[in-house]
Amino acid sequence: MKIDPSQLKITDVRFADIDGAPKRCTLIKVYTNQGLVGYGEVRDASSRTYAAMLKSRILGENPCNVEKIFRRIKQFGGDSRQAGGVCGLEVACWDLAGKAWGVPVWQLLGGRFRDRVRVYCDTDSEGGGRDMGKALKERMAKGFTFLKMDLGIELLTDVPGALSAPLGFLEKMREYKHTVFSTPHGSIDPRAMRGEAYDLFNTAHPFTGIHITEKGLDFLEKYMADVRAEVGYEIPIAIDHLGHIPLEDCIKLGRRLEKYNLAWMEDPIPWQMTDQYVRLANATTTPLGTGEDIYLKENFLPLLKSGALAVVHPDILTAGGILETKKIGDLAEEYGVQMNIHMAESPIACLAAVHVAAATRNFMSLEIHSVDVPWWADLVNPRLEIQDGYVAVPNTPGLGIESLNEPLIQEKLHADFPEAWAPTDAWDKEWANDRQWS
Numbered sequence: 064m065k066i067d068p069s070q071l072k073i074t075d076v077r078f079a080d081i082d083g084a085p086k087r088c089t090l091i092k093v094y095t096n097q098g099l100v101g102y103g104e105v106r107d108a109s110s111r112t113y114a115a116m117l118k119s120r121i122l123g124e125n126p127c128n129v130e131k132i133f134r135r136i137k138q139f140g141g142d143s144r145q146a147g148g149v150c151g152l153e154v155a156c157w158d159l160a161g162k163a164w165g166v167p168v169w170q171l172l173g174g175r176f177r178d179r180v181r182v183y184c185d186t187d188s189e190g191g192g193r194d195m196g197k198a199l200k201e202r203m204a205k206g207f208t209f210l211k212m213d214l215g216i217e218l219l220t221d222v223p224g225a226l227s228a229p230l231g232f233l234e235k236m237r238e239y240k241h242t243v244f245s246t247p248h249g250s251i252d253p254r255a256m257r258g259e260a261y262d263l264f265n266t267a268h269p270f271t272g273i274h275i276t277e278k279g280l281d282f283l284e285k286y287m288a289d290v291r292a293e294v295g296y297e298i299p300i301a302i303d304h305l306g307h308i309p310l311e312d313c314i315k316l317g318r319r320l321e322k323y324n325l326a327w328m329e330d331p332i333p334w335q336m337t338d339q340y341v342r343l344a345n346a347t348t349t350p351l352g353t354g355e356d357i358y359l360k361e362n363f364l365p366l367l368k369s370g371a372l373a374v375v376h377p378d379i380l381t382a383g384g385i386l387e388t389k390k391i392g393d394l395a396e397e398y399g400v401q402m403n404i405h406m407a408e409s410p411i412a413c414l415a416a417v418h419v420a421a422a423t424r425n426f427m428s429l430e431i432h433s434v435d436v437p438w439w440a441d442l443v444n445p446r447l448e449i450q451d452g453y454v455a456v457p458n459t460p461g462l463g464i465e466s467l468n469e470p471l472i473q474e475k476l477h478a479d480f481p482e483a484w485a486p487t488d489a490w491d492k493e494w495a496n497d498r499q500w501s
C-alpha cells in the first residue's frame with residue numbers, strides 16, 4: 064500500500080514489557096490507519112502507565128507532526144522515569160515520520176556529522192582495582208575506545224575505618240541492601256523498596272551524614288591507580304556511582320583522582336543543586352558530568368550557565384525524546400560542554416540515541432548497558448551490531464528497525480505482564496482539561 068504521510072493517523076498504542084535486558088524495558092508500538100507501526104520505549108525501570116495515560120491525547124493525530132504532539136503531551140513528563148511516557152511516544156512518532164516519508168531520522172534532524180557512533184559500556188567487576196583493570200582491558204580487546212566504571216563508597220562498606228556515619232546507619236544500609244538486592248530487580252523492585260528501605264535509598268547526598276575517611280580516600284585512590292596501571296593512560300575512563308556522599312567529600316575525592324585523568328565524574332551530587340556543582344567545579348579539575356535524570360532543555364540551562372559542567376549526559380527517554388536531546392546537545396555546545404548519552408534500555412532506545420548522536424556535533428560517546436546480555440542485540444531486525452566499539456548509523460527509514468523479534472520478546476516477557484501487545488482500550492477515554500491557564 065502506498066503511504067500518504069499527510070493522511071497518516073494514530074489509531075492505537077500498545078506495550079510489551081520484557082525483563083533481564085538487563086533492566087525491565089517497556090516497548091511501545093504506535094499503530095496507524097495505513098498499516099505503519101512506530102517503535103518507541105519507556106525509560107528503563109519505569110512504568111507503562113506514563114505512556115498509556117497519553118494514548119487518548121494522541122489518537123487521531125498525524126504522528127509526522129512530532130513537535131505538535133510533543134508540545135501537547137510535554138506537561139505530563141517529569142524528572143527521571145516520570146518522563147518515560149512522553150519521550151517513548153515522541154520516539155515512536157519520529158520512527159513513523161521517517162518511515163512515512165522514507166528517510167532516516169538523522170536526516171530529519173538536519174543530517175549527520177558521523178556515520179558511526181562511538182559507544183562505551185558500563186563494566187562491573189568483583190575484587191580490587193587490578194581486577195577492574197583486567198575487565199576494562201577485555202573491553203578494549205573487543206575494540207571499545209572509551210571506558211566507564213563505578214568508583215564509590217560501595218567499595219568501602221566492608222573496609223573498617225573507611226567511612227564515618229551516624230552509628231547504626233551503615234549497618235542498616237547493609238541489611239537493606241542484602242534484602243533489596245536478593246530480590247529479582249534490586250532497588251527497582253517495588254516489593255523491596257517499601258517503608259524504611261524506601262526512605263534509606265531515597266536519602267539525597269547532603270543528608271546521609273556519610274563521610275569518607277583518609278583511609279577510605281587512600282583505598283579509592285589506590286583502586287583507581289591500579290586500574291590505570293592495568294589499562295594505561297591513553298584511553299578515557301569515566302566514573303559513576305560515587306555513592307550518596309556530601310559535597311565536601313566529593314571535593315576530597317575529586318582532588319585525589321585528578322592525576323588519573325578522568326573523562327568525567329558522573330552525578331557526584333543531585334543535578335538540582337546547581338550551586339553545589341559550582342563549588343565542586345571550583346575545587347577540583349576532575350571534569351563533572353550529569354543529566355540522565357533531567358527532563359527538558361530548560362532544566363539543563365542553570366547548570367550550563369553556571370559553568371560547572373564539562374559533560375551533559377542526557378537519556379533520550381528522560382530528556383524529552385529525540386529532538387529535545389538534539390536541542391540539549393546544541394545548547395551545551397554553545398556553553399562549551401560535550402554531550403555523551405546515557406542509555407540502559409533496549410535496541411529501540413539505543414537506535415533513537417544513535418540518530419541523535421549522528422546529528423549532534425558535540426557528541427562524544429553513547430552508553431550501552433547491555434553488552435553482557437547475549438540476546439539483547441537480537442531484539443530488533445536487523446540485529447544491532449556493535450563493531451569495534453561503534454554502532455553504524457542506519458540509512459533505512461525511521462529508526463532503521465524493520466521489525467521486532469517477536470518470538471524473543473515472547474520468551475523474555477516480564478512475569479507481571481504476560482501478554483505482549485494486549486489491547487489498551489481502557490485508556491481510550493482517559494481525559495482531563497489539560498489547559499494550563501484560564
Ligand SMILES: [Mg+2]
Nearest residue numbers: 303329330355
Ligand atoms: Mg549514571
